[in-house]
Amino acid sequence: MRLLLVEDEERLALALQRGLVAEGFVVDVRHDGHSGLNAARHGDYDALILDIMLPRMSGYDVVRTLRAEQVWLPVLMLSAKDGEYDQADGLDYGADDYLTKPFSFVVLLARLRALLRRGGAARAPVLTSGDIELDPSLREVRQGGETVPLSPRELTLLEYLMRNSERVIGKVELLDHVWDSAQDTDPNVVEVYVGYLRRKLGREAIRTVRGAGYTLRR
Secondary structure (H helix, E strand, O other), X not given: OEEEEEOXXXXXXXXHHHHHHHXXXXXXXXXXXXXXXXXXXXXXXXXXXXXXXXXXXXXXXXXXXXXXXXXXXXXXXXXXXXXHHHHHHHHHHOOOEEEEOOOOXXXXXXXXXXXXXXXXXXXXXXXXXXXXXXXOOOOEEEEOOEEOOOOHHHHHHHHHHHHOOOOOEOHHHHHHHHXXXXXXXXXXXHHHHXXXXXXXXXXXXXXXXXXXXXXXXX
16 A cells, blocks of 8 residues: 655654555655645555644645545644644544654554545455455455465555456556655566465466566456
8 A cells, every 4th residue: 555654854754664664555755745735636645644743834734735625535644733622623624533743653553554444435345356355454365264474565566456456557557556666676576576476376366468567367
C-alpha cells in the first residue's frame, strides 16, 4: 500500500518512513503543507499521515481543502497539539483519526491498519485469487488453508498484483507502487521478487506476459 507522509521534522519523517517501509508500505514524504496538498490531490495513495504545524500551510488547512475538493483520502493526523479542542478541530475539519506526539510506533501502525480497513468501500476485506487469500489488515497470506510466510516486500508485491488481477502490470508500474519511486531501483528487482513469490506460491501462480509484464493466473 502507498502512503503519503507530510511531516516537517526531517529526522522524525525519516524514522517513520524507514519503519513503515520495513512493514511493507511504500512511503512518499513531503515536508510542507503546500507540497503535501498537491501530492495528496494528484497521487495514488491509500492513506495520508499528516502533521498539523507545517510550513506554508497547516495540516488543518490541508485536510479542510481536500474535503472541500471531494478528495476522500483517509487521513491520520499527527501533532504535538494534544488539547481536546485541537483534536476536535482536526476531526471536524475532516481527519479520520488523530494521534498526539510523542506516540508509540506500534500504536501508529495499529491505528493506520484500522484506518485502511475503513478506507475504501471498494476494497475487499480479504483478497482472493484461486486458492490464495491475502488479508491486508492482518498482513497474512494463506494458500489452500495454510499460512505462507512472506517478507513485507513480497506481501506488498502480491497485494498489488491481486488488487489488479484483471490486467497485466508492467515493471515500471510495479516499481512505482511496490518500491520507493524516489530511489534509483534496478528494474530487475521485480523479476527477483516475482521469483521469490513463485517459489513460495508455485511457479504457475504468476504468469509472465512477454514484453508487457506480469499477471496472476486466474
